[in-house]
Amino acid sequence: MSRKQRLTADDWLQAGLSALAASGPEALKAEPLARALDTTKGSFYWHFDDVPGYRQALLDFWHDLTAKLPATPSEKSEAVAQLQTMMETGFGGDPDTEAAMRSWAATDPAAAVKLAKLDAARLAHLSAVLRELGVTNPDIARTLYAAKVGMGLLSDDVADDRALKTLVDLVLALR
Secondary structure (H helix, E strand, C coil): HHHCCCCHHHHHHHHHHHHHHCCCHHCCHHHHHHHHHCCCHHHHHCCCCCCCHHHHHHHHHHHHHCCCCCCCCHHHHHHHHHHHHHHHHCCCCCCCCCEHHHHCCCHHHHHHHHHHHHHHHHHHHHHHHHHHCCCHHHHHHHHHHHHHHHCCCCCCCCHHHHHHHHHHHHHHHHH
């Protein structure tokens, strides 16, 4: 007879990210998560004191997964490559989970604070990359970031990629 492997807190947090992306913040409850992991609620409460504590841990977990930014480039060619990569692939993490986090942040103050900190860090990094390219208007960084975030809400990946590439090409023409 084989024994099931014990779940870790990270297993519960990964399951939470999946549930959030699939069904929104209402899915972040002990019982539906336990069902999804084919275990009992007792396992949930072994790792987390309560659902609000779990939700805060989930926000911290997601932030740690997506807040890693590359070093600020010191040469223009590196800055061009980094700008193009950021606009093509985003800032890390799953786009569906990011969209779900943004939706959650619209109704939950703790999620809004965590997302605002992440957005500020990403914008500061994007501004630094653009400064290395000689583009100093902070509105350009904000516009690029808003375009990248907003494209995640549209459904035509090919057209979105083309539009973002065109926007990056326009910004690069400014330098």
